[in-house]
Amino acid sequence: MLSIRHRRLVNIVLIKIIIMNTIHLAALVSVYLIFFSLPSYTTAQLPGKESNRDRYLAGPYINSTDTPEENYFNSATYTKEGKTYKLILIGDLMPQLFINGERINKNELDIYQDQIDLLSKVIGDRRKKENDRINVHLLKVKNQILTDLVQKRLVNAISDVKSYYLTSRFLKVNGNIQEPATFLFFSEKYLRSEDKVYYFEAESNYTFQN
16 A cells, blocks of 8 residues: 555655646647648749649639639620620639520530631631730839839849749849848838739749739
8 A cells, every 4th residue: 555655655756757747738729720720821922833824714704713703804785687696714614605695505506616616716807916015014013112222222233133922022133132222112112912912033024913
């Protein structure tokens, strides 16, 4: 039989073991929660490598995780011989053709291939025109940022800019975080929202702006 003193010692040892195990378990749980609660590294943090053309042609008016609504860039209509043909093209979904407001069954679309081709060209021309407009704007903004980097004496010449990365949290030039005052100048001039991002990589001539 253990004496009262020995029992107390045993109890103390057991309590310490329980406490240590609890601490270890809590630490493991904390690491687990921290790891799985970290945000994924999205394109807002590290821009993707798709081309500007692909990015904007896959924009909200053409492709999206949520099926976009009908709009100017995915639908077109024309009337011939008293019939109004309307085509809707959304991403990789089956084309939707309507005649006088009545949707044509997908098994009958081949019958109206001429009308589908004509309206598809109208939609394609609209998208190309919009894409060209966007690319002109992207080039203008990129050149302005490059000019500002030189004027702010962050580099000696535009050719010295290997990359820049401007977000609502920082400005990086050639991989280096810039001073708060410099970041403030660029953020006030170019950032119109918290999720706005400007990225440029000279080696691949890749530009990302959302």
